[in-house]
Amino acid sequence: MKCRTCREPAIIDLPRHNANFCAEHFLQLCRRQVAKAIHDHEMFTASDRILVAVSGGKDSLAVWDLLVDLGYRADGLYIALGIGEYSDESRGYAERFAAERGLVLNVVSLREEYGYDVPTAAKATGRVPCSACGMSKRHLFDTAALDGGYDVVVTGHNLDDEAAVLFGNALRWDVEYLARQLPVLPARHGFPRKVKPLIRLTEREMAAWCVVRGIDYIIEECPMAAGNRHLGYKEALNSLEEKSPGTKASYYLGFLDRMAPLLADLAATGADSVRPCARCGAATGVADEHAVDGEIVCAFCRLVERSAAHAPVSVDLVRKKSRAERRATMEVEAR
Amino acid sequence: MKVILRNPRREIVIDGRRRVHALLAELDLAREGHLVIRNGTLVHGDAELDRDDVIEIRPVISGGA
Numbered sequence: 001m002k003c004r005t006c007r008e009p010a011i012i013d014l015p016r017h018n019a020n021f022c023a024e025h026f027l028q029l030c031r032r033q034v035a036k037a038i039h040d041h042e043m044f045t046a047s048d049r050i051l052v053a054v055s056g057g058k059d060s061l062a063v064w065d066l067l068v069d070l071g072y073r074a075d076g077l078y079i080a081l082g083i084g085e086y087s088d089e090s091r092g093y094a095e096r097f098a099a100e101r102g103l104v105l106n107v108v109s110l111r112e113e114y115g116y117d118v119p120t121a122a123k124a125t126g127r128v129p130c131s132a133c134g135m136s137k138r139h140l141f142d143t144a145a146l147d148g149g150y151d152v153v154v155t156g157h158n159l160d161d162e163a164a165v166l167f168g169n170a171l172r173w174d175v176e177y178l179a180r181q182l183p184v185l186p187a188r189h190g191f192p193r194k195v196k197p198l199i200r201l202t203e204r205e206m207a208a209w210c211v212v213r214g215i216d217y218i219i220e221e222c223p224m225a226a227g228n229r230h231l232g233y234k235e236a237l238n239s240l241e242e243k244s245p246g247t248k249a250s251y252y253l254g255f256l257d258r259m260a261p262l263l264a265d266l267a268a269t270g271a272d273s274v275r276p277c278a279r280c281g282a283a284t285g286v287a288d289e290h291a292v293d294g295e296i297v298c299a300f301c302r303l304v305e306r307s308a309a310h311a312p313v314s315v316d317l318v319r320k321k322s323r324a325e326r327r328a329t330m331e332v333e334a335r
Numbered sequence: 336m337k338v339i340l341r342n343p344r345r346e347i348v349i350d351g352r353r354r355v356h357a358l359l360a361e362l363d364l365a366r367e368g369h370l371v372i373r374n375g376t377l378v379h380g381d382a383e384l385d386r387d388d389v390i391e392i393r394p395v396i397s398g399g400a
Contacts, residue, residue: 001379011377015366020379057397130398160396207370207395211377221342225398234396238367 012208015245023212030209033200034066041183043195048151050074051192053141054097054105056090058217059156061097062206063198065215067154068103074154077144079137080109082117083224084315090218097215106148108140116307118224119318124310125303129224129318132303139300143282145192158198158206163252164233179263183256189274190283199256202248203234223315277301336384338362339391356380359392368396 001010003022010020014029021029037043044050052064054076067074078094081087091107098105111117116124121132145153162181169177187193198206210217225231240247260267274283277298284298338347338358349358355371355378371378372391384390 001381010379013379013381023377058395059397202367203395203397204367204370207393208377211370211372211375211393219341219393220344221394222398228398231396231398235365235368238365238396241367242365 051150056093075104121307123313157196179267
């Protein structure tokens with residue numbers, strides 16, 4: 001197979017583009033898709049200070065690499081979630097990436113700075129681990145961006161992530177979440193602007209970007225995420241994509257073009273309804289606030305209070321086995 | 336050929352030559368969810384893999400949102 005652009009040998013086939021690309025022109029395609037997302041959605045400018053949410057996985061390292069490659073000023077923030085060896089390894093990938101490129105990586109440790117970790121928070125609060133993790137990360141990225149004077153927080157959510165979330169929200173007809181599922185969340189009352197420059201690129205393309213660019217990232221799946229609903233949605237969408245290439249892009253990008261504008265009024269509802277948390281001072285939305293002894297306390301502070309008071313819980317006590325792990329176990333048992 | 340699989344990491348041996356698409360189908364792995372890497376280099380779906388190759392099949396789907 002030949003590269004569509006230069007006719008040199010191809011290294012990757014992209015059925016949704018009905019094309020194959022060599023390394024050089026595959027990278028060019030990725031740069032153009034990111035530049036288009038940034039431009040079309042007015043995500044940021046060259047003068048903005050950018051904070052990238054870094055996990056050590058392919059998407060966050062790829063988006064950081066892409067932004068620097070495109071000439072933007074971007075620092076990283078890694079949050080040590082305390083998910084056993086997985087967190088230790090992922091932190092190593094993030095730190096090596098930054099050190100090799102002379103980039104600034106800030107690190108916040110949940111255990112050292114707040115007295116808990118994600119497995120313990122899941123057990124202490126009865127939340128699923130991804131919920132406790134997501135809430136912690138959102139709060140800490142918001143706080144770090146505002147305290148550090150950053151103009152915008154960048155996350156590595158890609159086309160597969162957004163299509164899967166859209167699929168889940170549509171299955172439940174959760175119109176409030178649908179209305180807010182946008183590639184740019186504007187800054188408002190104590191919340192920084194948040195943007196997703198990878199919405200035009202798939203997970204497979206981001207993994208390929210890392211391989212071609214020589215970026216080492218943590219390949220192992222988060223043990224807390226195994227078997228979650230989001231992964232099931234991705235598998236379902238990939239099954240459709242294999243039969244009809246381009247399905248994910250037309251689904252999500254079509255939503256942005258044709259459905260999101262119809263929900264714009266709903267997206268604006270509640271945008272001003274925030275108040276400061278009595279404990280940490282961070283802005284908290286009406287849906288997340290809760291009165292404790294007559295004071296407004298944000299969801300993060302409540303999570304910290306319950307989790308830090310709980311004895312530490314190991315990863316194995318709260319994790320599910322992934323389908324691949326179950327399959328590998330069956331392979332061993334069958335021998 | 337030796338094939339390295341991930342999550343969890345394990346190795347299997349496949350007899351004979353295969354095209355990438357055929358190998359993924361044989362292992363019941365979705366193309367959209369995986370990259371195939373030979374000696375550190377990506378290979379496209381129609382590439383033919385030799386019996387002496389060491390192949391990594393890398394999953395690309397990650398959880399959480």
